[in-house]
Amino acid sequence: MDPILLRSRGTPDSQSITTYLVAGGYNGWEKVLRMTPDAVIHEVTLSDLRGRGGAGFPTGKKWSFVPKDHPGPRYLVCNADESEPGTFKDREIIEHDPHLVVEGVAIAAFAIRASVAYIYIRGEFARWARILDKAVAEAKKKGYLGKNIQASGYDLEIVVHRGAGAYICGEETALLESIEGKRGFPRLKPPFPALVGLFGMPTVVNNVETLACLPHIMTRGAGWFASIGRPRNTGPKLFCISGHVKKPGVYELPLGLSFRDLIFDAGGGVRDGHTLKAFFPGGSSAPIMTASQVDVRADFDACAEAGTMLGSGGVIVLDDSVDMVEAATNIAHFYAHESCGQCTPCREGADWCVDILERILDGHGRADDPELLQRICTYASNGMTICPLGDAFALPISSMVKKFPDDFQRRIATATPRPQKKKPVLPWAGHLPGFGR
Amino acid sequence: MTTRANQVELAVASGEVSFDAKLEKKVGETIKRYPTARAALLPVLWMCQERYGWISHPVMAAVAQRLGESPAYVEGVVTFYTMFRTRPPARFVLQVCRTLSCAVCGGKELMAHLKERLGIDFGEQTADGMFELQAVECLGACGSAPVVQINDDYYEHQSPEQIDAVLENLRGKD
Numbered sequence: 001m002d003p004i005l006l007r008s009r010g011t012p013d014s015q016s017i018t019t020y021l022v023a024g025g026y027n028g029w030e031k032v033l034r035m036t037p038d039a040v041i042h043e044v045t046l047s048d049l050r051g052r053g054g055a056g057f058p059t060g061k062k063w064s065f066v067p068k069d070h071p072g073p074r075y076l077v078c079n080a081d082e083s084e085p086g087t088f089k090d091r092e093i094i095e096h097d098p099h100l101v102v103e104g105v106a107i108a109a110f111a112i113r114a115s116v117a118y119i120y121i122r123g124e125f126a127r128w129a130r131i132l133d134k135a136v137a138e139a140k141k142k143g144y145l146g147k148n149i150q151a152s153g154y155d156l157e158i159v160v161h162r163g164a165g166a167y168i169c170g171e172e173t174a175l176l177e178s179i180e181g182k183r184g185f186p187r188l189k190p191p192f193p194a195l196v197g198l199f200g201m202p203t204v205v206n207n208v209e210t211l212a213c214l215p216h217i218m219t220r221g222a223g224w225f226a227s228i229g230r231p232r233n234t235g236p237k238l239f240c241i242s243g244h245v246k247k248p249g250v251y252e253l254p255l256g257l258s259f260r261d262l263i264f265d266a267g268g269g270v271r272d273g274h275t276l277k278a279f280f281p282g283g284s285s286a287p288i289m290t291a292s293q294v295d296v297r298a299d300f301d302a303c304a305e306a307g308t309m310l311g312s313g314g315v316i317v318l319d320d321s322v323d324m325v326e327a328a329t330n331i332a333h334f335y336a337h338e339s340c341g342q343c344t345p346c347r348e349g350a351d352w353c354v355d356i357l358e359r360i361l362d363g364h365g366r367a368d369d370p371e372l373l374q375r376i377c378t379y380a381s382n383g384m385t386i387c388p389l390g391d392a393f394a395l396p397i398s399s400m401v402k403k404f405p406d407d408f409q410r411r412i413a414t415a416t417p418r419p420q421k422k423k424p425v426l427p428w429a430g431h432l433p434g435f436g437r
Numbered sequence: 438m439t440t441r442a443n444q445v446e447l448a449v450a451s452g453e454v455s456f457d458a459k460l461e462k463k464v465g466e467t468i469k470r471y472p473t474a475r476a477a478l479l480p481v482l483w484m485c486q487e488r489y490g491w492i493s494h495p496v497m498a499a500v501a502q503r504l505g506e507s508p509a510y511v512e513g514v515v516t517f518y519t520m521f522r523t524r525p526p527a528r529f530v531l532q533v534c535r536t537l538s539c540a541v542c543g544g545k546e547l548m549a550h551l552k553e554r555l556g557i558d559f560g561e562q563t564a565d566g567m568f569e570l571q572a573v574e575c576l577g578a579c580g581s582a583p584v585v586q587i588n589d590d591y592y593e594h595q596s597p598e599q600i601d602a603v604l605e606n607l608r609g610k611d
Contacts, residue, residue: 073472077474085536087576122518124532124576126589159470164479164518167574179506181478183517199472242579249580284537314579316538330537334574340517 001228004236008097020099026144028218032110032215033152034429040111046222048234053079053170053207054283054311062293065194066112066202073116073203075254076109077179078211079161080132081170083333084283085367086314089238090208092250094128094141097212105158105206105212106145107218107303107365110203115155120175129173132160133219147308167338170291171387172205174340185342186387229255233305241267243317244274255299259289261266262298274319278404282311284331285392285401308399328400329357335393346390349380353397360411364418370401370408440482455499460488474504478514481533491522503515519573528570529561529607532586535572538579543596547583550574550597555606 008014008023018026032040045060068072078101082090094101100250109117115208119136121129131262136158147155161179163169169178173187198202213235217225233255235288239262242248246268253266259281263269263403271278276291281298287308289296296306303310318327353376358370366372377394385391401408438544456464463484469479481504484498494508501511515521533548552558555568562569580586581593585600592603 034543082577083575086579088577093579122577123518124586127591161478162483165480165520166518178479179476180473181475181514183514198474199563238578242582243541249544250584305523314580318541322541327537327541330535330540334536337574404581 001236001254001332003252004216005043005093005100006096006240006250008100009092009196011096014096015098015101015137017142020097020400021142024137024219025099025215026103026142028215029106029144029216030150032107033150033154034371037111040107040218043222044111044217045286046233047213047217047225048222048231049210049213049217050300051207051212051227052209052237052313054084054309056287056310057212059206062107062206062258063111063204065192066204067195068113070202072171072201072337073199074112074114075198075204076112076120077113077203077205078105078115078117078208079172079175079196080110080119080125080128080208081175082125082208082312082401083122083167083170083338083340084282084285084312084314085317085331086240086242086427087312088242089313090129092124092209092238094125095133096141096221098131099139100212100215101132101143101208102135102139102158104214106139106156107214107358108204108206108211109156109158110154112181112202114204115157116364117156117158118179118181118198119158119160119164120169122161122169123162126162129160129162134290137162139266147316149419152278161207165382167334168340168342168387168389171389174387175205176203184342185340186389188386199367218281230297230299233301237298237313239266239298240312240314241317242314243279244270244319244321245317246271256297256302258295259298259315260294262315263294267315270319274321275315277320277322278318278324280314280316280396281307283314284334284396285388286311287395288403290403312317317321324400325357325360325411326406328397329354329361331396331400332357332393335389339389340387343385343390346393349390350393353393354389359418360408360415363410363411363415364411365415369412373401374398438586446564447602449466457504458485468504473507478506478511479518479569482511482515486521487532491525493523528567529587530569530571532571532573533559534574534576534578534584536580538574539584540581542582544583547585547597547600554597554601566605567569 011017024339041060041063049059050058105117119132145156166184168174171186173225174184178184193203221225221391228235236252237255239251251266278288278290281303296302300310336354339346339350339369341347351380356373376400380390381394464481467480468474471477475579481500497511498508501508519521555563557563557570559570559572576586580599583595585592585595
């Protein structure tokens with residue numbers, strides 16, 4: 001497959017609007033400006049494009065939830081808060097093709113009749129925020145943004161808004177709170193953002209990669225897009241392959257290949273002298289898969305059937321050198337640190353998991369610890385919390401305990417009781433002296 | 438290091454804390470970009486951190502006053518986000534990724550190496566105020582693990598030897 005979303009990777013000066021225009025850039029946007037918003041929604045619905053941020057929700061359908069008769073403003077928000085462990089694709093698009101993102105934002109904003117769009121980018125991506133700022137300024141100067149664009153009567157401003165270090169702000173309602181100048185606390189749903197979103201107005205939040213597909217759909221047509229991949233799992237997808245592979249990186253492939261293709265063909269296989277032990281199919285929030293599941297198709301529906309999820313397409317490969325107790329502790333630590341703290345099952349549950357996993361690691365595990373971990377995971381997921389962060393730590397940890405019982409049992413079998421010592425359970429314990437051993 | 442001086446500069450004088458003309462102009466422009474003044478909070482805090490190096494209580498008070506919020510509200514937001522610094526940082530802050538892909542690809546060894554090399558633990562600064570070590574969660578560059586962010590810049594695929602060279606280079610810049 002010829003690269004679509006990553007076609008500019010390797011092109012010199014690919015960030016400038018001149019290069020982008022030479023490659024046919026903003027043709028889709030010019031076409032959209034002569035269409036009706038409903039026609040744009042119809043075309044995207046026909047393409048079967050599904051959200052690339054993790055949930056895989058059909059994009060055209062999401063847009064159609066925005067009320068057409070709403071009198072006030074409405075907003076389009078681009079989610080560039082890429083923070084899911086194992087995911088590094090949006091940064092790649094912004095780095096090589098920032099105008100593709102800007103054009104995608106413009107098309108989506110037009111479809112829902114928004115005249116202001118925000119690009120929310122994670123705080124650590126300071127350099128990439130500057131790249132987007134420059135792209136927006138260039139597009140405005142060339143008349144692709146601003147007032148009465150190309151004499152169409154349509155106005156659009158794009159504001160790049162930088163986060164400040166909080167994984168939870170990738171959750172769409174926490175992201176909206178963050179733009180509003182608040183702590184990133186997810187909101188209780190319903191109402192969904194399509195009805196009550198940013199500043200209380202109808203809002204659509206789309207991922208960078210989803211938006212980057214739009215200029216291509218508008219120029220080449222929904223039929224072309226739907227011809228890539230498999231039914232209901234259409235189009236190109238960026239897969240981020242990291243961990244123990246020979247060639248880690250971002251690969252653009254059609255949906256529907258197997259994980260074997262991703263790990264062994266694209267990623268070059270695991271390191272010499274090692275064998276595949278497990279992999280996360282879509283970021284660390286997805287239930288882990290064992291080496292025997294490597295022939296599962298990497299698309300939304302096949303992953304769901306296999307009891308996991310494609311998520312963001314972040315494939316983390318672990319070879320036989322990895323101890324699952326250590327890996328689970330690392331993952332649990334991440335979520336314990338990133339829990340916003342609103343809901344008790346997530347705030348306390350993630351910390352408890354860290355405590356229990358660390359005690360197993362330290363050689364003081366107890367016989368019923370695996371069961372205890374499972375119980376915490378059960379009560380932190382399945383709708384027990386406002387947002388899915390509870391599920392995000394519960395699913396991987398629960399699956400690691402279930403699928404790799406030997407790693408846990410080996411340590412527990414030789415464990416000794418821990419000398420009783422009170423230990424602080426604080427979400428910010430990572431900053432305390434002594435951390436990092 | 439100008440940061441401590443600036444805190445004093447802000448807090449003293451007439452006892453009134455306010456922004457200088459240049460910062461005030463930028464703040465004013467930013468507020469205009471959003472429907473509410475509160476929405477300008479994160480961008481304004483970023484400007485303050487760039488200008489003063491960190492966000493002290495007098496700075497929080499000044500931001501609160503300018504945006505019509507209480508100082509407690511501003512402090513609540515500042516402390517929610519990990520990137521806002523509430524104490525003077527070292528000249529170079531090394532944020533080392535500790536999450537899974539980095540950890541299994543040499544990140545653990547890199548963390549141990551940096552501790553030994555700089556003679557400090559995570560969360561600490563070197564005595565000369567040059568370097569500070571922080572262990573952070575996923576930086577979103579897992580394909581080029583292990584990753585260290587130094588101030589605004591990403592340093593990817595870092596072996597102990599490479600990071601030593603980077604540190605030497607930075608030391609020379611001061």
